[in-house]
Amino acid sequence: TQLLEQSPQFLSIQEGENLTVYCNSSSVFSSLQWYRQEPGEGPVLLVTVVTGGEVKKLKRLTFQFGDARKDSSLHITAAQPGDTGLYLCAGRSGTYKYIFGTGTRLKVLA
């Protein structure tokens, strides 16, 4: 069974701080996605990484796919209250299936 473990599970930080969320697996994925989910809403795609070692930046968010395509990280610089939410990684398994991670619940305090 493919599993994606995210750490930390919960994170509460002050506005302006930096943070990193990790997504780890023993399985290789052909691509990996990061989502953010806010209360009362479905997950919204932030980024897709495909190539091992790939780094993508989305404003203050930096995503990295591990060289072996088994892990990924999300780094947020100068976090803001609007970054609050549940962050999910999802690894592509097969043609269309995504295995979702256990989630990291982030709260940024003003």
Next chain:
Amino acid sequence: ETGVTQTPRHLVMGMTNKKSLKCEQHLGHNAMYWYKQSAKKPLELMFVYSLEERVENNSVPSRFSPECPNSSHLFLHLHTLQPEDSALYLCASSQDLAGATDTQYFGPGTRLTVL
């Protein structure tokens, strides 16, 4: 607003009831999905439809019955559910199944409580 709507947003039902969840996508997509999101488990894929044909039934109990009458609508029919079926049920759609970077657009979900 992602272009995927779900109704109802909240549902409380007894174990002997029959109810249906509805999903509609306004994006012209060909693939639709049902996911289950429980409090203590990762988001789980339940069913996948492509061009109205079911392509995945991820070992889901028969008390959940999907229906896809056309590429814009997806239903999940529920009967004789158990309390452990209480969860957020999410619908998603994507342009097609294939493609490593295919984007799934999720609806807001139906919060189901089984008493």
